[in-house]
Amino acid sequence: MRDTFAKTPIWRAIADALRGDLAEGRYAPGDKLPTEAALAERFGVNRHTVRHGISALVEEGLIRTRRGSGAFVAARPTDYPIGQRVRFHENLIAAGRRPAKRVLQVEDRAATDGEAKALRIRPGETVCAYHGLSLADGQPLAVVESVFPSGRLPGIAAALAAHTSITQALQSVGVADYTRASTRLTAVRATVTQALHLHVAEGDPLLKSTSVNVDEAGRPVEYGRTWFAGDRVTLTLEER
Incomplete structure (x- = not known):
């Protein structure tokens, strides 16, 4: 048959x-x-x-x-809330992920005009620039660049070199707490260096977050730019 x-x-x-x-x-x-x-x-x-x-x-x-x-x-996208209080480690733990950070570089340099405006300092004034890589469950999640006013935060460079947590570094130089004053989200394409860090292809879509954090007195203590791998994170805006 x-x-x-x-x-x-x-x-x-x-x-x-x-x-x-x-x-x-x-x-x-x-x-x-x-x-x-x-x-x-x-x-x-x-x-x-x-x-x-x-x-x-x-x-x-x-x-x-x-x-x-x-x-x-494919990795399940990480839920990452952005609101008045943004804490990398807390956000990932709440999402059931294992957070980690890798320090790429900490350097003192002159502030650009945009950085000076965001931090309310004079253009060319010394800032401490932190470059890092954020990971979730061992996988690269975001490339980070944070700029801090050195004159307002003496010892911040050494603190950033000693702590992978920016919150801990700020606490060690006298910033007991800080909140998010502003956040701007844009879609961009990965540069070749960002692609290498995030294990994506050059030109792949990234989500860029530009933010300013302030201390309890309302003074800017951090101007941050974060480039998230577009397929590994879901950014959610929380109401104040």
Whole structure:
């Protein structure tokens, strides 16, 4: 008797197998999948068939691809509230994520006109610029640049070098508490250096947050710019 059962397309069988790998936890969010060549060898097919199977998972939102980098397991976006009190560690812990920060550079330099205006200091006055990388569950989440008025906060450079938490660094130089005075959100494209830090492709969409934090007396203590990986965070605005 003739076999009337339809055969499963090979690309679909590959997608099913990879979906099973994800369900079993073989690959964690953010992990890179084996190359197309490696998967083609595993399944005994050509790379075009593998690419078809991966495309199906991309459409489902399980996998994301980066030009020239490969395919990665899609991470669940982190809920990140932006309101009067923004604290990186507290926000991520509340979202069920493990926060971490990496200090890239701390430098003293002259303030630009825009920084001076935001911090209410004279143009060219010395500021301390902090460059860092914020991570969630070990995956890069955002590139950070924060500028602090050195004259208003003596010792801030040493404090930033000693603490990965900006809140702790400010507390160590006498700022017991601070709040967000303003926030501006824009969509931008990743530069080549931002792409390297965030493990994305140059030109990928980022969410840029520009903010000013003030102390209890209303004096600006931080002018910050943060570039979030667009597919790894959901920014929510909280009412004051």
